[in-house]
Amino acid sequence: VVPFFVALYQALKLLGYIDKNIAFSELSVKALKNIKYCAVIISALYVMVIPFVYLLAEKDDAPGLIIIGMIPIFASLVIAVFSAVLQRLLKEAIDIKSENDLTV
Template sequence: MHVKRGSTTFLKVIIVLAGIAVLALCICLPGIAVRDARVHPDTAYFLIPFLICAYGFCIAFSVSLYQAFKLLTYIEKNNAFSELSLKSLQTIKRCAFTFIILIVIAIVSLRVLATVTNSDDAAGPTSLCLMGILATSIIAAIVDALQKPLKKYGR
């Protein structure tokens, strides 16, 4: 039991540190976007879609972190197979699907930006976005695989 508590405490610390990093990003993001808009005034109108996607990512990621923290708390209290754990996993899966939707919006925005500015530099960021979709899909599949035994055990 001591090892389990130590490992869940370590994971909780990692989650808190990731949450602090997301909070710092949310605070710094508008300043970075405004500076970029000043440097590139011809593409400044993409500032709003960029900020919407960025804050959407931050909100969904923060919700996922909170649910993971709650899930670790349930594990510590030996309630890993409870209905509350299922709800946390379901919320994490919904956040993963939100990530995928926001990444698709980002891909569309990148392609439009590349077309408007007559540049072909959208291939690299687009491939990174597709890798993000793959990684997020894997996470959603893992969460779904974790949910199935919990549902069977809970009934």
């Protein structure tokens, strides 16, 4: 649960930056990077638990248990990819904004 709450805190910080009109800053990029790392950690933790779920599913003869156990893995990977894309776009937008500020 620790990576989840860290990511949740970073998301709240990101929303605070958006509210303060400093969304296009390095602080937002750092918050997105932390969210990405937390999502990858959550996915890795679930991957480590899947063998135990497999043993439990074999014992109880429940094949759907493996698929249900894989849902959090894919969900956190989707969040990691989405935050990585947003991080890259935000970084490029900050670079373009700084170039425009220097031009004017």
